[in-house]
Amino acid sequence: GAVVSQHPSWVICKSGTSVKIECRSLDFQATTMFWYRQFPKQSLMLMATSNEGSKATYEQGVEKDKFLINHASLTLSTLTVTSAHPEDSSFYICSARDSLGANSPLHFGNGTRLTVT
């Protein structure tokens, strides 16, 4: 149980275009999802916390207008990278919990490798 599906697994886009990444909880409802960015050989960097039915909470230094997050249902959150530039190339990962509480582990999608040319 507790499967998180992320799509696409990789995407190549041209500079200036927008890319949408989907994160779905397949067998549980997730009121909160987390979006991470991971640079090569580095740890996870939390970008934002996505809350169903309300605005996402962005971490300091993350541009809200650049990285649009929508959490329209209890099983789907999307991250849209708008007007992408080569420096946005990275590995993006979403995660969610299947139950509330600090002792509940995060379940991760398989990530999306974004390359902006």
Place this chain on the structure above:
Amino acid sequence: AQSVTQLGSHVSVSEGALVLLRCNYSSSVPPYLFWYVQYPNQGLQLLLKYTTGATLVKGINGFEAEFKKSETSFHLTKPSAHMSDAAEYFCAVSGDWDSNYQLIWGAGTKLIIKP
């Protein structure tokens, strides 16, 4: 505030040898601790977690970790390394309720298995 320190960005062991990946944490409240594994170009998979109770926790793939409060440590071990264990390993501690209990991550340790 919580924090996690993983000692050693790279650890290299021979196949069949003991694996020891170190994790120390800082937390103002009783911690909930996690170890995750990441294979190349994939998301993270939970190996094991400590919440309460028994301080020695067993996880998947033969890994285990021991919570030592006095040492603020949660080191990950495996008696005999296998080639398939080569991956990146992350230790994490739960943050506070006001952060939606987001995980605070260590920098990661890359485990290299020598044949």
